[in-house]
Amino acid sequence: MCSSYWDLPFNNYNYSYVDVALSRGFHTVSIDRYGIGNSSHGEPLNQVQAPAEVSALLEVSNMLRNGTFPSVNTKFNKVVHVGHSFGSAQSYVLSAMYPNATDGVVLTGFSMNATWLPATVADWNLHLARLNQPLRFGNVTIGRQSRWSSKYLSTNTVQLIQSALSFIGINFGNYAVWEEIATTEVGDIINGYNATVAPVAQNLPTGYLSWSDFTANIYAFLTPGMFDIGFGLFAEMTKQPVTLGEIFTLANGAPETSPFTGPVQVLTGENDQIYCGGDCLATGGVGPSIPDAVRSAFPSARTFEAYIQPHTGHGINFHYNSTVSACREPTLL
Amino acid sequence: MVAASLFAPVFLAGLAAAKVCTNVTVPVNIDARQGVFNVPTLQSNLDATTFALNFTRQGTNFTNVALTGYQTLQFSANISAKYCRPDNDNSTNPTVQVLAHGIGFDKRYVCTQ
Numbered sequence: 001m002c003s004s005y006w007d008l009p010f011n012n013y014n015y016s017y018v019d020v021a022l023s024r025g026f027h028t029v030s031i032d033r034y035g036i037g038n039s040s041h042g043e044p045l046n047q048v049q050a051p052a053e054v055s056a057l058l059e060v061s062n063m064l065r066n067g068t069f070p071s072v073n074t075k076f077n078k079v080v081h082v083g084h085s086f087g088s089a090q091s092y093v094l095s096a097m098y099p100n101a102t103d104g105v106v107l108t109g110f111s112m113n114a115t116w117l118p119a120t121v122a123d124w125n126l127h128l129a130r131l132n133q134p135l136r137f138g139n140v141t142i143g144r145q146s147r148w149s150s151k152y153l154s155t156n157t158v159q160l161i162q163s164a165l166s167f168i169g170i171n172f173g174n175y176a177v178w179e180e181i182a183t184t185e186v187g188d189i190i191n192g193y194n195a196t197v198a199p200v201a202q203n204l205p206t207g208y209l210s211w212s213d214f215t216a217n218i219y220a221f222l223t224p225g226m227f228d229i230g231f232g233l234f235a236e237m238t239k240q241p242v243t244l245g246e247i248f249t250l251a252n253g254a255p256e257t258s259p260f261t262g263p264v265q266v267l268t269g270e271n272d273q274i275y276c277g278g279d280c281l282a283t284g285g286v287g288p289s290i291p292d293a294v295r296s297a298f299p300s301a302r303t304f305e306a307y308i309q310p311h312t313g314h315g316i317n318f319h320y321n322s323t324v325s326a327c328r329e330p331t332l333l
Numbered sequence: 334m335v336a337a338s339l340f341a342p343v344f345l346a347g348l349a350a351a352k353v354c355t356n357v358t359v360p361v362n363i364d365a366r367q368g369v370f371n372v373p374t375l376q377s378n379l380d381a382t383t384f385a386l387n388f389t390r391q392g393t394n395f396t397n398v399a400l401t402g403y404q405t406l407q408f409s410a411n412i413s414a415k416y417c418r419p420d421n422d423n424s425t426n427p428t429v430q431v432l433a434h435g436i437g438f439d440k441r442y443v444c445t446q
Binding site: 014015016017018019021022023025026027028029030031032033034036037038039040042045046047049050051052054055056057059060061063064069070071072074076077078079080081082083084085086087088090091103109118121122124125126127128131206207209210211217221234235238239240241242244245246247248249250252253315317 | 351352354355357358359360361362363364365366367368369370372374375376377378380381382384385388389391396399404406408410411412413414415416417418419422424426427428429430431432433434435436437438439440441442443444445446
């Protein structure tokens, strides 16, 4: 499957790492971390933090091992963990605190270097999630039954905004209006406006934050020219917030080493801005790559490999090379 | 290359049918010792910017400044999960991968379908 997958065009954003894992005989359980997505939303400062999320990850893992995971009859002898970014950090902490809870660790979009975390936070230009995307995270619901809303919902959004701006004397061409919507917070504010299925407004407390717009997303997660713009916009439209408590526990409190004795793989995009400052190979002569230094955090690992994915930023799965990296993970498990 | 792209939709359709997925709500008991931070409740985007400035100020460890102590929390929560297995799975001892997404995404990071 992997050799033919590399040749296929990027099609309707139907990306699936899960398909690749299943083609190799793995079963998968993908979770929304505690506090995020459709999982419970706790108090954002002192409840939704990394330790609570690691605890939830441990519970899920133990259930799979014990055969008590809801709706699944299988009792798995081997439970491995594949994380991305903060999910990698949490999978690492899991292996360090509960080494018997995992049989293999794949840490994608990750390194042990927190040097560029402040730059990332600065780039994000954090705003309240409930203000940034009110239809998803705030307290706003647009009725789709009323005469007024159905009239405007059927109008092309670009034309609607173009008309509104023109009405007050700002005359933009089509592409300029597209930019004013897609690359600024305007696009986030109206996100979900004309969705076929109305988003569920989560009414999150103010301690849930999000980066301000698509360009902030690109800076932190994507490599220009190496991703489909439409897929990048899809990422922006479906993004999830980060809590104050998560920001405090992004890098703090993790053990320096893990006693885990199984296989470990690290897979990070060459242009990862968050974990490599934009160039994972620029190590100043210290080691083959910045993520390779994760090796010293796993002194007892049976095997360790750090793979750097070319032409790829932090959000690995959104880049053109994503099928290559999907097929690379986890070759050691 | 043209032949490959003509072939692609059929091939993808075959792949898409090859898995069985279930959406599951997993009740978990969370047990975690974590920091108690003192940050005034954010009222506006201006406050969010103030927080970012505080967090990134050089020469100050704002995490330490905001930390007032620790607490152990024990509470119930729900984890939204998606379980997938191969459609023709006949393995007697399969391995399961637990996939944990990063900041700004959710479980769709590993499968957009």
